[in-house]
Amino acid sequence: MEDTVLLKVDHLRTFFKTKTGVLPAVNGVSFTLKSGEILGVVGESGCGKSVMSMSILKLIEKYGGKVQEGSSIELQGRQVLGLSEKVMCNLRGKEIAMISQDPMTSLNPVFTVEYQMVEMICRHTEMTKKEASAHALFWLKKVGIPEPEKRLKEYPHQLSGGMCQRVIIAMALSCDPKVLIADEPTTALDVTVQAQILDLLRKLRDDVNAAIILVTHDMGVVASMADNIMVMYAGRAVECGTTHQIFKAPKHPYTQGLLASVPRMDKQEDKLYAIPGNVPNLTQKIEGCVFRERCDQCVGKCAKEAPPQFLLDGGQKVRCWLYEQEAKEICDE
Amino acid sequence: MSDEKVLLQANHIKKYFQGQGRNVVKAVDDVSLTLHQGETLGLVGESGCGKSTLGRTLLRLLEPTEGEILYNGQNLIGLSRKEMRLMRQNMQMIFQNPYSSLNPRMTVLESVRAPLDIFKIGTKEERFEKCREMLKYVGFEEYQIYRYPHEFSGGQRQRIVIARALISSPNFIVCDEPVSALDVSVRAQVLNLMRDINKQRGVAYLFISHDLSVVKHVSDRIAVMYLGNMVELAECEELYRNPKHPYTQALLSSIPIPDPDVKVDRVPLEGDLPSPMNPPEGCRFHTRCKYATERCRKERPEFKFDANGHGVACHLC
Numbered sequence: 001m002e003d004t005v006l007l008k009v010d011h012l013r014t015f016f017k018t019k020t021g022v023l024p025a026v027n028g029v030s031f032t033l034k035s036g037e038i039l040g041v042v043g044e045s046g047c048g049k050s051v052m053s054m055s056i057l058k059l060i061e062k063y064g065g066k067v068q069e070g071s072s073i074e075l076q077g078r079q080v081l082g083l084s085e086k087v088m089c090n091l092r093g094k095e096i097a098m099i100s101q102d103p104m105t106s107l108n109p110v111f112t113v114e115y116q117m118v119e120m121i122c123r124h125t126e127m128t129k130k131e132a133s134a135h136a137l138f139w140l141k142k143v144g145i146p147e148p149e150k151r152l153k154e155y156p157h158q159l160s161g162g163m164c165q166r167v168i169i170a171m172a173l174s175c176d177p178k179v180l181i182a183d184e185p186t187t188a189l190d191v192t193v194q195a196q197i198l199d200l201l202r203k204l205r206d207d208v209n210a211a212i213i214l215v216t217h218d219m220g221v222v223a224s225m226a227d228n229i230m231v232m233y234a235g236r237a238v239e240c241g242t243t244h245q246i247f248k249a250p251k252h253p254y255t256q257g258l259l260a261s262v263p264r265m266d267k268q269e270d271k272l273y274a275i276p277g278n279v280p281n282l283t284q285k286i287e288g289c290v291f292r293e294r295c296d297q298c299v300g301k302c303a304k305e306a307p308p309q310f311l312l313d314g315g316q317k318v319r320c321w322l323y324e325q326e327a328k329e330i331c332d333e
Numbered sequence: 334m335s336d337e338k339v340l341l342q343a344n345h346i347k348k349y350f351q352g353q354g355r356n357v358v359k360a361v362d363d364v365s366l367t368l369h370q371g372e373t374l375g376l377v378g379e380s381g382c383g384k385s386t387l388g389r390t391l392l393r394l395l396e397p398t399e400g401e402i403l404y405n406g407q408n409l410i411g412l413s414r415k416e417m418r419l420m421r422q423n424m425q426m427i428f429q430n431p432y433s434s435l436n437p438r439m440t441v442l443e444s445v446r447a448p449l450d451i452f453k454i455g456t457k458e459e460r461f462e463k464c465r466e467m468l469k470y471v472g473f474e475e476y477q478i479y480r481y482p483h484e485f486s487g488g489q490r491q492r493i494v495i496a497r498a499l500i501s502s503p504n505f506i507v508c509d510e511p512v513s514a515l516d517v518s519v520r521a522q523v524l525n526l527m528r529d530i531n532k533q534r535g536v537a538y539l540f541i542s543h544d545l546s547v548v549k550h551v552s553d554r555i556a557v558m559y560l561g562n563m564v565e566l567a568e569c570e571e572l573y574r575n576p577k578h579p580y581t582q583a584l585l586s587s588i589p590i591p592d593p594d595v596k597v598d599r600v601p602l603e604g605d606l607p608s609p610m611n612p613p614e615g616c617r618f619h620t621r622c623k624y625a626t627e628r629c630r631k632e633r634p635e636f637k638f639d640a641n642g643h644g645v646a647c648h649l650c
Binding site: 044045068081133146160162177182190191192193194195196199217218220221222223224240243244247248257258259261263264266269270272273274275276279 | 366379380405487488489516517519520521522524525528543545546547549550573578583584585586589590591592593594595597600601602604605608
């Protein structure tokens with residue numbers, strides 16, 4: 001069970017057609033996810049991390065995005081991209097579930113918690129309504145909601161943000177999905193509630209051995225949660241590695257800058273490192289490396305050619321020309 | 334700290350909002366604080382604890398229900414609109430969302446010049462010159478000053494807002510979550526700028542944020558609020574080294590540290606924030622506090638300072 005590959009994403013490219021041109025929101029991202037693994041995806045707003053998770057669920061077309069030909073998303077060995085909407089509906093929630101950023105708007109305000117949970121459970125299992133209701137109650141208990149019997153009959157507006165997020169997690173997990181995509185699950189919550197939710201996710205991972213893709217912009221959250229980390233910038237995975245590698249020996253100048261610009265609780269520093277400039281406009285074609293204009297370690301080659309992904313010792317992958325010499329091989333393109 | 338000149342002193346501020354029917358929301362309930370010249374006072378707490386309301390009340394953008402606000406010894410309560418308006422030259426505000434706090438139909442230059450126009454400072458040429466200098470100071474090039482807000486990113490806009498707040502040479506700025514809407518890499522740029530302004534121009538900040546690591550980075554002293562009350566106030570280092578109030582302890586231990594090797598001993602906090610419409614009797618934190626005693630349930634703890642200026646409102650400390 002340990003090392004089953006659950007999800008394999010290969011050269012995922014998602015683009016949007018806009019007035020000002022084609023916007024490649026995700027530009028060739030590849031990764032694999034094993035059972036029981038937590039993969040942290042970090043990056044700033046606009047780096048394509050949410051578009052990536054929507055693409056995996058095949059929900060991106062609703063937002064006007066298109067997954068380019070040549071991309072591949074395999075869920076338990078089955079190609080997702082060619083599937084019809086009908087088949088996808090059976091997969092979503094059952095095999096792969098999602099927790100979205102804003103808990104208050106993810107629940108339907110005009111139905112009770114029970115109605116929404118039962119609807120979903122009945123859709124994916126053979127249970128009767130009564131059984132489904134008991135199953136919903138079981139999960140509400142499991143995610144630590146106080147007075148679950150009472151909460152089941154309540155409407156979303158009667159619950160607090162942290163409580164709503166727990167309901168959503170309970171709902172997402174109630175059909176035993178193999179893969180859980182958590183897109184900024186705690187961004188809208190307060191720190192004390194965030195700590196509760198993160199503890200809960202960690203516990204559930206251990207209990208049900210689900211694989212979690214944790215999308216976030218908070219370096220602190222991934223450090224305490226993830227096994228592996230993928231750092232995204234402007235639609236590309238600029239660096240991948242284990243949590244330890246990324247935090248202790250970041251290779252890509254962007255990862256280094258990102259880590260240095262976070263104020264630390266356990267250290268006192270006088271001035272924060274600031275990455276100069278802003279995230280580039282992706283509708284304009286960028287020659288060479290996407291990070292070049294903000295990078296302080298630029299070499300001549302950076303302007304001419306986009307770097308491929310270099311595989312380093314220890315399995316760390318980095319998309320930067322600085323590591324051309326020491327790299328063992330090139331993994332893509 | 335105490336020998337420095339007091340810039341702003343707020344005594345027993347209360348701000349109640351009328352809810353539906355007879356319900357009253359006690360957003361800020363009896364909070365006192367002092368701010369020294371050139372000091373940065375961090376104000377932290379979870380959403381709904383009244384930190385923004387307090388910030389706005391100090392500038393009289395919201396009228397306090399009770400209490401007095403002394404600015405350089407002068408009570409702001411009771412000033413007429415006209416007098417208050419003149420006072421506002423000295424006290425400015427920076428809001429959370431840089432997208433909604435700039436007029437989209439005004440160029441950057443116009444926005445930044447607005448305070449000078451309103452307060453009628455200098456001649457036309459002097460105003461222009463001053464704005465240009467200020468925009469240069471916050472990192473804009475000459476060619477950018479005739480552009481409109483939509484042409485700038487969030488971080489740049491927040492720098493424009495900072496320039497606008499600084500242009501009338503205030504002594505005091507209330508910063509309400511100034512970097513919460515910004516990305517990590519851009520946030521550092523804005524934080525560094527704000528710190529430079531504090532060091533170079535001696536502007537005092539009330540820095541409101543829910544992000545404790547950011548507050549720690551900028552503040553001299555930090556105040557922690559919970560449900561409309563101030564629960565702890567201490568110098569930055571002292572607060573992080575020796576948090577006394579159980580809420581502060583829980584808050585500090587909930588922050589994820591960006592280092593996989595550091596394991597934090599969590600003081601888990603159960604439950605949710607009670608409704609400010611119907612706050613608990615006695616100490617407002619007792620419903621979530623694991624040390625709560627009978628006394629905490631009945632009697633509201635007083636806010637007391639020790640000899641080092643570390644204040645806390647808890648019966649057990």
